[in-house]
Amino acid sequence: MAALSIPPSASTGSPHSWPLSEPDNPNKNPRAQESPFLPVPLPDDVPQEQTTSLSPPGPVWDERDGDGVEGGQLQQGPFQNPDADGGNPIVQEQQQPPAPSSLAASPPAPPSLLHLSFNQDHGCFAGGTDQGFRIYNCDPFREIFRRDFDGGGIGVVEMLFRCNILALVGGGLRPNYPPNKVMIWDDHQSRCIGELSFRSDVRAVRLRRDRIIVVLDHKIFVYNFADLKLVHQIETVPNPKGLCAVSQQQGSLVLVCPGGQKGQVRVEHYGARRTKFIMAHDSRIACFALSQDGRFIATASSKGTLVRIFSTVDGSLLQEVRRGADRAEIYSLAFSANNQWLAVSSDKGTIHVFNLKIDQGSVASDKIPASPDPNAATPTVTSSLSFIKGVLPKYFNSEWSVAQFRLHEGSQYVVAFGHQKNTLVILGMDGSFYRCEFDPATGGEMVQLECHNFLKTEETF
Numbered sequence: 001m002a003a004l005s006i007p008p009s010a011s012t013g014s015p016h017s018w019p020l021s022e023p024d025n026p027n028k029n030p031r032a033q034e035s036p037f038l039p040v041p042l043p044d045d046v047p048q049e050q051t052t053s054l055s056p057p058g059p060v061w062d063e064r065d066g067d068g069v070e071g072g073q074l075q076q077g078p079f080q081n082p083d084a085d086g087g088n089p090i091v092q093e094q095q096q097p098p099a100p101s102s103l104a105a106s107p108p109a110p111p112s113l114l115h116l117s118f119n120q121d122h123g124c125f126a127g128g129t130d131q132g133f134r135i136y137n138c139d140p141f142r143e144i145f146r147r148d149f150d151g152g153g154i155g156v157v158e159m160l161f162r163c164n165i166l167a168l169v170g171g172g173l174r175p176n177y178p179p180n181k182v183m184i185w186d187d188h189q190s191r192c193i194g195e196l197s198f199r200s201d202v203r204a205v206r207l208r209r210d211r212i213i214v215v216l217d218h219k220i221f222v223y224n225f226a227d228l229k230l231v232h233q234i235e236t237v238p239n240p241k242g243l244c245a246v247s248q249q250q251g252s253l254v255l256v257c258p259g260g261q262k263g264q265v266r267v268e269h270y271g272a273r274r275t276k277f278i279m280a281h282d283s284r285i286a287c288f289a290l291s292q293d294g295r296f297i298a299t300a301s302s303k304g305t306l307v308r309i310f311s312t313v314d315g316s317l318l319q320e321v322r323r324g325a326d327r328a329e330i331y332s333l334a335f336s337a338n339n340q341w342l343a344v345s346s347d348k349g350t351i352h353v354f355n356l357k358i359d360q361g362s363v364a365s366d367k368i369p370a371s372p373d374p375n376a377a378t379p380t381v382t383s384s385l386s387f388i389k390g391v392l393p394k395y396f397n398s399e400w401s402v403a404q405f406r407l408h409e410g411s412q413y414v415v416a417f418g419h420q421k422n423t424l425v426i427l428g429m430d431g432s433f434y435r436c437e438f439d440p441a442t443g444g445e446m447v448q449l450e451c452h453n454f455l456k457t458e459e460t461f
Contacts, residue, residue: 111455112153114171116427119159120207120248122334122416125427127454128154130172134454135159138425139418141433141452147187152176158205164188167205167212182214184228194228196221204242211253215242220257234268237261243285247294254294254312258285265299267312278315280308289333289342296335296358298342304328307344309358321354322398332414343417343424344401349409351426351446352401353438403438405446423449431455 115128124144127134130153134146155171164187170177177183179201184194196214204215211231212223217239222232236258247254253270259277260266262284267276280288281301288299296318300307304327309319321342323330328346335342335356342354405424407413412429424446426434431453436446 112172113429113431113455114153114155115157116414116429117158118414118416118425118427120161122425123419124159124162125425126157126159126166128157128168128171129455130174132176133157133166133168136433136454139420139423139435141435141450141454143454147190149176155179156202156205158207160207160209165207167207168192169202169205182212184212196223196228202242203239204244206244206246208246208248208253211246213244213246213255215239215244215257220244220255222255232268232270234266235260236266237264241286243288245288245290245297247290247292249293252294254290256288256290256297256312263301265297265310267297267315269312276312276315278310280310287330287333289335291335291339292337293339296339298333298335300330300333300344302329304330304346307333307342307354309342309356318358319356320399322400323352324348331412334416336417341417343415345413345415345426347410347412349407349411349413351405351407351413351415351424351436353403353424353446354399355402402440402443403446404444405434405436405438405448407432407434427454 111129111131113127113129116125118125118138123138125136125138127136132146132148133154135144136142137144152170152174153172154168154176156167156169158167160166166185166187168177168183168185169181170179170183178197180198182196182198182202182205183192184196185191186193196212198214198216198221200216202214202216206213206215208225210225212225212228214221214223218236220234220236221230222234223230234255234257237260239258243258245256251271253268255268255270257266257268258264263279263281265278265280265285265288267278269276278297278299280299281303283301283303286300286302286304288297290297290312295312296309297312298307298309300323305323305325307321307323307330308317309321310317323344323346326348328348331345331347333342333344339358340356342356344352344354405426407426407428408430411432413432414427416425417423418425418435420437422440423435423437426432426436428434433450433452433454435449435451437449438446
């Protein structure tokens with residue numbers, strides 16, 4: 001989702017798929033492969049009122065309010081409105097950073113990982129390193145491709161489902177791009193087709209098919225994807241982790257970010273043109289996640305003991321679960337696709353899965369719906385001392401996790417639910433990849449299905 005940059009959202013649309021690997025060819029250079037991406041035009045599902053045509057000359061914007069967007073340049077590429085009148089946009093030549101390096105004579109040094117994030121449907125993940133970036137498939141696990149740059153590191157990599165467009169931000173000791181710029185990379189053309197410049201470093205980027213969201217320390221900027229036109233900006237409390245989440249459902253844009261004061265969450269409903277503020281915690285917001293349909297938000301504070309689930313519609317508290325009794329830094333939160341489960345990772349090294357009881361029919365109701373799925377009949381795990389509720393502290397009546405998976409304490413992990421039923425995918429900043437399964441009926445310790453070090457995968461493209 002925050003320090004590791006985790007979009008928890010997913011889309012109902014059909015993502016573009018990469019082609020399967022070709023049979024091994026001993027005469028083929030493993031690094032001299034074509035781009036695995038498919039070029040994607042501006043999607044037809046963008047609401048008409050949000051679509052802006054491109055026409056020559058190429059558009060350039062100069063927004064200098066606040067942090068000041070110095071300008072966005074969109075070159076001729078896949079972002080073309082098929083209904084736009086006129087000819088093709090004028091191609092504006094841009095000074096390019098160093099191109100991906102050619103085949104080296106000796107094996108390169110192991111890269112240092114700077115960034116990890118899942119794509120919008122959690123089927124892939126991207127890693128930014130001090131040498132470039134890499135893209136992986138989750139199930140089955142495999143490295144799809146990598147791009148190594150001579151110029152330096154990539155501190156943010158944000159995918160757009162499985163298409164050829166990515167957002168890149170330089171990072172590390174030798175950034176390949178300035179850390180105050182968002183570079184729109186078209187892997188079909190193997191070059192940047194646009195950029196957005198700011199007066200302070202970019203903390204995170206979130207992508208939709210119709211929007212680009214850029215997160216700075218104190219502001220969030222929302223742009224049209226078609227022409228990089230600024231459509232909204234939001235002021236926040238200091239946000240060094242780049243906390244921000246957006247829904248991915250067609251025609252329903254919900255954006256969640258820190259509010260204007262400590263412990264507050266701001267929810268923007270762009271379709272209804274409505275803003276909702278939720279006082280989620282007394283202390284600073286450390287992490288949050290938005291459900292795939294944009295209806296629920298899970299939040300954790302800097303204490304890291306409790307996780308609260310709210311309705312984004314009316315801001316009501318729906319459920320509260322307990323990770324533990326001692327303080328912890330929460331690294332990621334993730335909803336399952338059906339909003340039945342919530343996964344949590346922290347610096348304690350244990351991945352927790354909680355059973356959610358939020359009413360799927362009406363978020364304002366406190367009734368728990370019965371599920372026709374026998375696997376959904378999971379008993380809520382509460383303290384055995386709950387019979388003395390009201391006498392002892394709230395801790396003894398807390399809802400605890402149903403399933404757990406134990407890893408190294410102190411390491412940073414980001415988690416998402418897998419596409420197979422009752423599975424989790426766990427990524428570590430040490431290069432570890434885990435896929436595990438939990439029993440929804442009995443809970444307890446999860447079963448490890450596979451484990452890899454994705455920084456040491458063989459170059460078998």
